[in-house]
Each structure stands twice: as C-alpha cells, then as structure tokens.
Amino acid sequence: MNAPHSNSLTHKSLKGIRVLTLALNLPGPAAVMRLQAMGAKCTKLEPMPMTGMKPADPMGIYKPAAYDVMHQGLKVLQADLKSERGQTSLHKQLAKTDVLITSFRPSALVKLRLTWKELHKRYPSLCVVSIVGAPAERAEEAGHDLTYQADTGLVNGLEMPASLYADMGGSLFTTEAVLQALLLRQRSGHSQGQGVFHQVALSDAAAYLALPRTWGLTLASGDVGGAHAGYKVYPCKNGRVALAALEPHFARRLCEAAGLPQQAAMQMHKRSTHTAIAQFLTTQTRAQLDKLASSKDIPLHTLPR
Structure with missing residues (x-):
C-alpha cells in the first residue's frame, strides 16, 4: 500500500x-x-x-x-x-x-x-x-x-x-x-x-x-459553521450532500438551480433560504447533484446516508 x-x-x-x-x-x-x-x-x-x-x-x-x-x-x-x-x-x-x-x-x-x-x-x-x-x-x-x-x-x-x-x-x-x-x-x-x-x-x-x-468561523453562528445556507451538510433523496457554495457567485448558481428568486443569493442567512435549499436537495439524488455540480460549477460532494 x-x-x-x-x-x-x-x-x-x-x-x-x-x-x-x-x-x-x-x-x-x-x-x-x-x-x-x-x-x-x-x-x-x-x-x-x-x-x-x-x-x-x-x-x-x-x-x-x-x-x-x-x-x-x-x-x-x-x-x-x-x-x-x-x-x-x-x-x-x-x-x-x-x-x-x-x-x-x-x-x-x-x-x-x-x-x-x-x-x-x-x-x-x-x-x-x-x-x-x-x-x-x-x-x-x-x-x-x-x-x-x-x-x-x-x-x-x-x-x-x-x-x-x-x-x-x-x-x-x-x-x-x-x-x-x-x-x-x-x-x-x-x-x-x-x-x-x-x-x-x-x-x-x-x-x-x-x-x-x-475566530468563530466554525461555530453555529459562523458562515462555515452552518449559518450560511450554502455551506452545510444536507440530506438528499438517497444520501447526503456536503454543500460549499459560500462565495456569492456559487450562491447565485445554487439558488438558480434550486429555482429560488435572484435575491435569495443575497439572503443566505435567512431561515427561509435554508428551508428552500433543504427542500430542493431532498428531491435530488446523488447522481443528479453530482451532475449539477459539474454542469453548473457548484462546489458540493455527495455522500451515502
């Protein structure tokens, strides 16, 4: 090895x-x-x-x-x-x-x-x-x-x-x-x-x-600790997805893919944005999300349950 x-x-x-x-x-x-x-x-x-x-x-x-x-x-x-x-x-x-x-x-x-x-x-x-x-x-x-x-x-x-x-x-x-x-x-x-x-x-x-x-980055109140809707681990249809759409351009692509209004990308800390993205991801399989990541250039990694 x-x-x-x-x-x-x-x-x-x-x-x-x-x-x-x-x-x-x-x-x-x-x-x-x-x-x-x-x-x-x-x-x-x-x-x-x-x-x-x-x-x-x-x-x-x-x-x-x-x-x-x-x-x-x-x-x-x-x-x-x-x-x-x-x-x-x-x-x-x-x-x-x-x-x-x-x-x-x-x-x-x-x-x-x-x-x-x-x-x-x-x-x-x-x-x-x-x-x-x-x-x-x-x-x-x-x-x-x-x-x-x-x-x-x-x-x-x-x-x-x-x-x-x-x-x-x-x-x-x-x-x-x-x-x-x-x-x-x-x-x-x-x-x-x-x-x-x-x-x-x-x-x-x-x-x-x-x-x-x-520094507070990874606390629950931090953007890479779960406060930002684009940087979290969510359940998907047949597993989980580690989503890392943190920067504004990634957040815009994510919101567009999820069918959210354009302003949602500027509201990634709102509970409603978290809920909408979570609902979208539950409808997607790992294969669909992998294809989305490649075609739309969105940083994510799918995982088994």
Whole structure:
C-alpha cells in the first residue's frame, strides 16, 4: 500500500540528508513518512519488543496497517537505550545523522543522556527536533491527541473527533521544524554547520488547527459553521450532500438551480433560504447533484446516508 502523499512530494529536496528517529506512535512516524518522500534517508531506532510482541511501537500493535504505511521503506533497528549496548548502537547512528527526532518527555531525555546540551557538545552539527505533548513546563504532563483537542475546543459533546488532528498537525509541525533546522544550519556560516534545536508541542498544533473555531468561523453562528445556507451538510433523496457554495457567485448558481428568486443569493442567512435549499436537495439524488455540480460549477460532494 502506498503512502497517500507519495505522488505529491517528487522533488527529493532532502536527498543526502540523514534522519534518525526515536519517535513512536503517530506524529514522529508520520513526519518521517513525509521526510522520506522528500528524499531523506531515514532510520528508526525502536525499543526492544516485549516477548511475543513485534514491533515495540504501540502503533504496530493497535493498528498494524497504519504502522506498515508509515514505515514503508524505512530502516528499522531495535535497541534498549537504557543499556550500554543500546547507547552504543544509538551513538553509532548519531555519528552519521543530520537530524534526530525524539518524542520523549524532557525527564526521559535526561535519563537517556539525550539532552540538547549533551548532544550538541558531542555532535555540533546535529539538529534535534523534540516532540512533546505541551510546551515549556507542561512538557512533563501526561496527555494525548484527545486531551489536546479537548483543550482547544475541538471536542463536541460526547462525540469522538473525526481524526487525530493534534497528532497529524504535530507531524506537519515536525516536518516544518526539520526543514527550518536544516536551513538555519546551512546559514550558520560554520564550515560543518551548527546544529539547531526545535521543540514541537502537539498542544500547539491542536491550537493552530483550532484557530478557525477560535475566530468563530466554525461555530453555529459562523458562515462555515452552518449559518450560511450554502455551506452545510444536507440530506438528499438517497444520501447526503456536503454543500460549499459560500462565495456569492456559487450562491447565485445554487439558488438558480434550486429555482429560488435572484435575491435569495443575497439572503443566505435567512431561515427561509435554508428551508428552500433543504427542500430542493431532498428531491435530488446523488447522481443528479453530482451532475449539477459539474454542469453548473457548484462546489458540493455527495455522500451515502
């Protein structure tokens, strides 16, 4: 199975860059998946698995298919970093690494002798990207994607979020941090390039993705939260339709297709306009709406019930 991004990152701009990752679960591996697609040579050092369990990464246990996608083509090694033998294996890799990615709490990095101060002294040109749950003094707090989303207002009622937004947003922040670190190292003026440290917080990624809600855009009173009749999910004759006729020219085409008077396109927040569009859509099948979208250039996507 190919990674979903495999056709979008074709320039191999990171060819020759060596990345070592110690990060488990989702944010780190998802970031490495993208770095590989950019041409980086990536190696992962996982903990030694428990007896009868393989791999040691929790993702490989509770969702092997996702683990396989993110680790396709990735060189995976195993080592107990708490042992001298494991430390030897780690530093053998670090000696030929441009960027190290970790996802440990700061206290664990101290125990493993992997603080930025120690690593920078030993490997001056090494860049380090540290993934944590929350920044600064909150980095030691226990947390997960769900708690970070909840903290930023992305959890509604008792429903689970549609995706792991903090984790996936964190993976993009991590990729961005790697690129920033490499660019800054290149600009350092040192013959070998001075390594750079970046900390990426999943809570920051969740807060960034939550900005449209913070601004009120996706609240019920917002135009992309349901207040605009052209930007909603409606039932249709044999399914549902995600309608996104937000801009005035799209709204005009929608109202025309629905047989509404011309002024309705200027009254997309009125209850009567919502009702009229809803009634029209209940008479249309998914096939009819798909054809309408194509012929009239109206942004919509039909869905099963």
